[in-house]
Amino acid sequence: MKVNWKELICRVFAAIFIGLFLGFLLAILLIYISLMAPTYVQRASWVLLPSLLAGAVLAILFPRRWRKGVALCLAAVTIGCGAYCAFGLWRSSVPTVDDRDLLLWQYEPFSEGTKAVSLEEQSTLRFHREDLLRLDGATALYPVYAGFVQAVYPQGEYPLYDNTSEGYGSITCSGTVNAYERLITGRTDLIFAAAPSQEQLEMARRAAKELHLTPIGREAFVFFVNSRNPVEGLTVEQIQGIYTGQITNWNQVGGKNQPIRPFQRLENSGSQSALLRLMDGLPLIEPEKEDRVGGMGGIIQQVASYRNYKNSIGFSFRFYASEMAANDQIRLLALDGVSPTKESIRDGSYPIADSFFAITAAPIGAPDPRESNPNLNAFLDWILSEQGQQIVEDSGYVSIR
Numbered sequence: 001m002k003v004n005w006k007e008l009i010c011r012v013f014a015a016i017f018i019g020l021f022l023g024f025l026l027a028i029l030l031i032y033i034s035l036m037a038p039t040y041v042q043r044a045s046w047v048l049l050p051s052l053l054a055g056a057v058l059a060i061l062f063p064r065r066w067r068k069g070v071a072l073c074l075a076a077v078t079i080g081c082g083a084y085c086a087f088g089l090w091r092s093s094v095p096t097v098d099d100r101d102l103l104l105w106q107y108e109p110f111s112e113g114t115k116a117v118s119l120e121e122q123s124t125l126r127f128h129r130e131d132l133l134r135l136d137g138a139t140a141l142y143p144v145y146a147g148f149v150q151a152v153y154p155q156g157e158y159p160l161y162d163n164t165s166e167g168y169g170s171i172t173c174s175g176t177v178n179a180y181e182r183l184i185t186g187r188t189d190l191i192f193a194a195a196p197s198q199e200q201l202e203m204a205r206r207a208a209k210e211l212h213l214t215p216i217g218r219e220a221f222v223f224f225v226n227s228r229n230p231v232e233g234l235t236v237e238q239i240q241g242i243y244t245g246q247i248t249n250w251n252q253v254g255g256k257n258q259p260i261r262p263f264q265r266l267e268n269s270g271s272q273s274a275l276l277r278l279m280d281g282l283p284l285i286e287p288e289k290e291d292r293v294g295g296m297g298g299i300i301q302q303v304a305s306y307r308n309y310k311n312s313i314g315f316s317f318r319f320y321a322s323e324m325a326a327n328d329q330i331r332l333l334a335l336d337g338v339s340p341t342k343e344s345i346r347d348g349s350y351p352i353a354d355s356f357f358a359i360t361a362a363p364i365g366a367p368d369p370r371e372s373n374p375n376l377n378a379f380l381d382w383i384l385s386e387q388g389q390q391i392v393e394d395s396g397y398v399s400i401r
Contacts, residue, residue, distance in 0.1 A: 233334030
């Protein structure tokens with residue numbers, strides 16, 4: 001077969017030119033997709049777009065009789081990527097429960113229409129601007145300490161996510177894990193959170209710090225399922241069986257014949273630490289993971305946020321979960337036959353209710369910080385007073401008075 005070298009050379013140069021031009025456009029498009037698009041779109045694009053580029057180059061290089069095969073291959077790739085994206089769109093449509101789903105900005109102190117509660121009378125404690133403490137805490141407790149701020153601090157702006165601010169009166173909500181780290185490293189004066197995990201206690205020990213916990217209220221640790229799940233309650237033993245992997249199907253606890261998808265939370269978060277305390281040393285199954293877009297569009301694996309499939313089970317604290325359940329998409333489970341209500345928390349009948357705390361840190365052997373900081377001492381005394389405990393109650397938690 002005689003080769004037409006002139007035609008071949010023209011085809012090669014045309015393919016190189018078109019390939020470079022399309023490759024440049026492809027690189028820009030992939031960078032944009034990596035920064036902006038969901039994970040499933042990124043993955044489909046990384047397969048589909050290079051395939052289309054390769055197909056365009058091959059269509060130029062190869063004779064006409066090869067082009068039909070190339071077109072069929074590209075069609076198969078396109079259909080596969082489309083199906084993958086369709087699955088991703090469906091999965092994204094399933095509601096999730098994550099740390100920020102409470103829309104915390106709605107509770108910012110002094111903001112217009114804030115949901116943070118206010119006292120009906122003047123607070124017995126009022127701080128001047130030079131007296132303000134730096135506050136941080138767990139997501140689930142931001143509504144209550146936002147109420148404290150609104151009662152005691154001077155009116156002003158206290159940006160919720162200004163985590164770089166470490167000056168007087170910075171009011172942030174960086175979550176349990178970061179709040180403990182900021183307290184131990186001296187970047188905040190007081191945090192509001194559940195009891196520390198063993199890792200957080202060890203972090204404090206390595207920093208030669210001691211944590212001082214002041215109980216200020218009580219809250220229930222709750223489990224929830226999709227509202228269409230017929231199971232309305234479990235025992236603590238059954239919860240332990242689910243999270244050790246011994247119970248794997250809902251029909252083992254009175255539900256439908258569906259595999260159980262038990263979601264967990266990030267390590268050292270307040271609710272994950274509460275789960276570990278409930279497990280009492282029993283080994284946890286490996287948590288479900290999902291790909292997340294990290295910095296610069298990179299894909300990283302993290303513990304999956306709760307996704308409200310019909311066969312899911314998740315956990316949180318009662319106030320936070322109740323806010324999430326306002327749309328009737330999830331239902332809180334009774335434990336050992338007792339529903340998680342303010343009354344059952346108060347009288348101790350709900351089996352896994354516990355205190356939450358105002359927490360300070362000081363060098364090991366040093367006095368409690370409230371002894372050396374009169375503003376801190378006055379603030380904690382006020383939180384435990386009738387007015388402070390009224391804010392705890394009105395915010396939706398259970399007071400300790």
